[in-house]
Amino acid sequence: xxxxxxxxxxxxxxxxxxxxxxxxxxxxxxxxxxxxxxxxxxxxxxxxxxxxxxxxxxxxxxxxxxxxxxxxxxxxxxxxxxxxxxxxxxxxxxxxxxxxxxxxxxxxxxxxxxxxxxxxxxxxxxxxxxxxxxxxxxxxxxxxxxxxxxxxxxxxxxxxxxxxxxxxxxxxxxxxxxxxxxxxxxxxxxxxxxxxxxxxxxxxxxxxxxxxxxxxxxxxxxxxxxxxxxxxxxxxxxxxxxxxxxxxxxxxxxxxxxxxxxxxxxxxxxxxxxxxxxxxxxxxxxxxxxxxxxxxxxxxxxxxxxxxxxxxxxxxxxxxxxxxxxxxxxxxxxxxxxxxxxxxxxxxxxxxxxxxxxxxxxxxxxxxxxxxxxxxxxxxxxxxxxxxxxxxxxxxxxxxxxxxxxxxxxxxxxxxxxxxxxxxxxxxxxxxxxxxxxxxxxxxxxxxxxxxxxxxxxxxxxxxxxxxxxxxxxxxxxxxxxxx
Numbered sequence: 001x002x003x004x005x006x007x008x009x010x011x012x013x014x015x016x017x018x019x020x021x022x023x024x025x026x027x028x029x030x031x032x033x034x035x036x037x038x039x040x041x042x043x044x045x046x047x048x049x050x051x052x053x054x055x056x057x058x059x060x061x062x063x064x065x066x067x068x069x070x071x072x073x074x075x076x077x078x079x080x081x082x083x084x085x086x087x088x089x090x091x092x093x094x095x096x097x098x099x100x101x102x103x104x105x106x107x108x109x110x111x112x113x114x115x116x117x118x119x120x121x122x123x124x125x126x127x128x129x130x131x132x133x134x135x136x137x138x139x140x141x142x143x144x145x146x147x148x149x150x151x152x153x154x155x156x157x158x159x160x161x162x163x164x165x166x167x168x169x170x171x172x173x174x175x176x177x178x179x180x181x182x183x184x185x186x187x188x189x190x191x192x193x194x195x196x197x198x199x200x201x202x203x204x205x206x207x208x209x210x211x212x213x214x215x216x217x218x219x220x221x222x223x224x225x226x227x228x229x230x231x232x233x234x235x236x237x238x239x240x241x242x243x244x245x246x247x248x249x250x251x252x253x254x255x256x257x258x259x260x261x262x263x264x265x266x267x268x269x270x271x272x273x274x275x276x277x278x279x280x281x282x283x284x285x286x287x288x289x290x291x292x293x294x295x296x297x298x299x300x301x302x303x304x305x306x307x308x309x310x311x312x313x314x315x316x317x318x319x320x321x322x323x324x325x326x327x328x329x330x331x332x333x334x335x336x337x338x339x340x341x342x343x344x345x346x347x348x349x350x351x352x353x354x355x356x357x358x359x360x361x362x363x364x365x366x367x368x369x370x371x372x373x374x375x376x377x378x379x380x381x382x383x384x385x386x387x388x389x390x391x392x393x394x395x396x397x398x399x400x401x402x403x404x405x406x407x408x409x410x411x412x413x414x415x416x417x418x419x420x421x422x423x424x425x426x427x428x429x430x431x432x433x434x435x436x437x438x439x440x441x442x443x444x445x446x447x448x449x450x451x452x453x454x455x456x457x458x459x460x461x462x463x464x465x466x467x468x469x470x471x472x473x474x475x476x477x478x479x480x481x482x483x484x
Contacts, residue, residue, distance in 0.1 A: 076273035077321035090118030106296025130318030193268030202239030276415030276434035296394030339387035
């Protein structure tokens with residue numbers, strides 16, 4: 001039974017199967033084929049669409065789509081219920097909602113007005129895996145084995161974002177990142193904050209030369225001292241430079257003028273991570289508002305441009321940080337914003353990080369990166385063939401963006417001791433507790449993390465395990481059969 005002080009790293013269990021050595025040489029191949037059929041896997045190039053076709057997302061990479069530009073936005077560490085629990089549609093729990101219309105008005109409006117994705121899960125437990133999944137559709141065995149030792153402060157390196165040679169770019173060509181495939185296919189792309197390190201002068205540099213050649217070096221990577229939005233909280237470092245949205249918008253305006261918007265943009269907006277209740281730092285709600293204002297203004301800018309009719313904006317978190325969610329601690333924020341998703345429908349298809357990556361690949365014409373995105377269900381049901389190109393106007397959060405944590409904030413001392421120089425170099429559940437207490441109050445108990453994404457066996461928690469939304473009929477969505 002989970003308790004509030006647990007997190008995914010201490011709750012993970014696995015299975016071990018012992019299979020006899022095949023008697024015949026061809027038996028292993030037959031068994032492998034049987035497993036693929038049992039699991040519903042088709043051939044490497046076949047899309048798992050559960051019988052649904054789409055004129056918007058091609059069934060095969062290389063086929064033409066009316067969407068010609070993709071903006072892929074990755075944020076930090078929120079569950080579905082933390083942001084959308086009180087949305088009023090989809091499967092949410094209002095009692096777990098931490099960031100409502102005062103601090104996340106744009107994310108919530110976009111989720112409600114475009115497509116509500118209430119059955120989307122991070123493929124990772126923590127950022128060390130999450131960023132690998134978000135850009136490579138895999139987390140290799142080394143990363144999986146090392147991250148617990150890193151997160152428990154036992155001296156292991158951070159196994160992601162070029163933090164360790166064993167996960168360095170291009171170490172194994174079979175595990176190429178999405179930008180390697182884009183570069184090889186000569187598909188234009190631009191990087192804003194993915195896999196970069198901050199230099200002493202405040203500039204950003206990607207350690208992968210392929211990525212660095214396409215990187216905006218003035219766009220700040222992960223650094224909670226620097227705002228996502230202009231006119232937000234006061235930068236806490238002299239080297240912050242322009243707010244992340246400001247820098248992105250400067251280049252976007254140039255692309256509009258030059259009629260040369262890249263096919264793919266990778267945009268990092270990290271400040272919904274927040275700093276817990278650390279003294280003097282923006283409160284969790286202020287950080288969320290800063291992040292939300294940047295997202296809203298990005299969508300506003302694109303939707304009022306000549307590129308809106310041919311663009312899709314994909315938004316998710318690298319992981320859910322094992323936060324409160326009544327379905328599962330992996331369930332996370334996912335948004336697909338485009339004229340072709342402007343329906344107001346609820347899509348409860350079972351999706352994950354690899355599903356989003358697979359959808360992007362199909363749109364821009366890339367083959368799968370790994371077996372995981374190859375066999376992931378693409379987000380076909382989220383789209384309609386009847387576009388609505390009404391532009392979006394961003395809403396400034398009513399939350400005070402200058403609000404900072406006071407001396408007597410709950411768990412302030414513990415938050416002060418956390419290492420916030422990189423994602424998740426923290427005690428995750430203690431950090432979740434601080435975020436929860438900042439919003440709900442120190443006297444309101446934070447519920448234990450849930451892990452019910454798949455129903456338990458009949459003899460285990462049979463009376464209490466809920467069925468996840470969409471599990472009974474994966475691929476179903478509110479709407480008619482062709483995705484309208």
